[in-house]
Amino acid sequence: MAKLTFDITMSVDGLIAGPNMRPGKGLGDGGERLHEWAYGLKSFREPHGLSGGAVNADSEVLEETLRSPGAVVMGRGMFGGGEGPWGDKAWGDEPWEGWWGDEPPFHMPVFVLTHHARETLTKGETTFTFVTDGIEAALEQARAAAGDKDVAVGGGANVAQQYLEAGLLDEFQIHVAPVLLGRGVRLFDNLEPGQVELECTRVIESPAVTHLKYRVVK
């Protein structure tokens, strides 16, 4: 069966963004250092509409994470503003179109968890469908849209944590960047792991980053 997966880059001190997240600085102070391993890769540049880039072990891992899912679920903060850490933006009379511009890098159906109903938004090959009735309903819609392919949790970390705590996450991969951020947003914060057991199913290393893949044993 198709899986629910999650991929994220984390610092050695367990953070996925620096402090002081704000518009134009969505990764917080210093947070862009986390993703330095990815920016120069062909598999990062291509979905962002850029040519060239390196092909190596890291680009293969990234390509796999981009190619495996057929749909994405994400929190509204990840779509852009609103329930994110910098308070509400113009989502009322004047619909806010998120962070992702006219050609978002997803190129597939995206389901956004929110408390505010609105019409589906189409941007290039990406559709943003807004789901107001919770994580299970969003997953069900995403599974239907994904067909035989996996569903990826697109973030933020709190949404991934909710799926993990609910026993719905099948596997996740952490890209451990050789960075210490000190302060910022934790990947897992006061998790309620219950009876969750993990199995490390794959380790891929490069000078730039270490990719650790875990299966959730249910």
Add this chain to the structure above:
Amino acid sequence: MAKLTFDITMSVDGLIAGPNMRPGKGLGDGGERLHEWAYGLKSFREPHGLSGGAVNADSEVLEETLRSPGAVVMGRGMFGGGEGPWGDKAWGDEPWEGWWGDEPPFHMPVFVLTHHARETLTKGETTFTFVTDGIEAALEQARAAAGDKDVAVGGGANVAQQYLEAGLLDEFQIHVAPVLLGRGVRLFDNLEPGQVELECTRVIESPAVTHLKYRVVK
């Protein structure tokens, strides 16, 4: 030159002990799960006076971490009680001899950071020397005792963090256990990383644990 190093086991959610640390439960609730990768290894059992045990990639890593240092620096909480999280124990008229019993597993000179001067305590092949004038003085004494060998920070995490922030730590190794603890003690908490850069110098994996070694680039 001999290095200052630090080795610790961490959960996937960045914790090195569970919640509710207390006497007899120094790793907190569930914290012993972190170290399951080590208990059955020959290189763990031997310094604890036990026979038998597995020899594999994990036991080699552990053996290396035990064999490389010629002296240890540790916080008083790690020695046992006192400045640890469960309040002061009998350290006054009646000297408290720590957690480690009559044959501690160190078998080398250990320098304990404390605010309370006391005589050096000898237990089997281990000596505990109590240092009241700070982390640099403790390191200097440990280096002298270690000769050509490395000095290891024996913990706790807060002591390792102090050495890292002071620019004195040369390398550290995190044994990432496939465990989610949810709550407990963080490896790095509100670190002041300053200009510290890391380089991942080695990754060793097994089904039980992933060993990530980092060099601090100064």
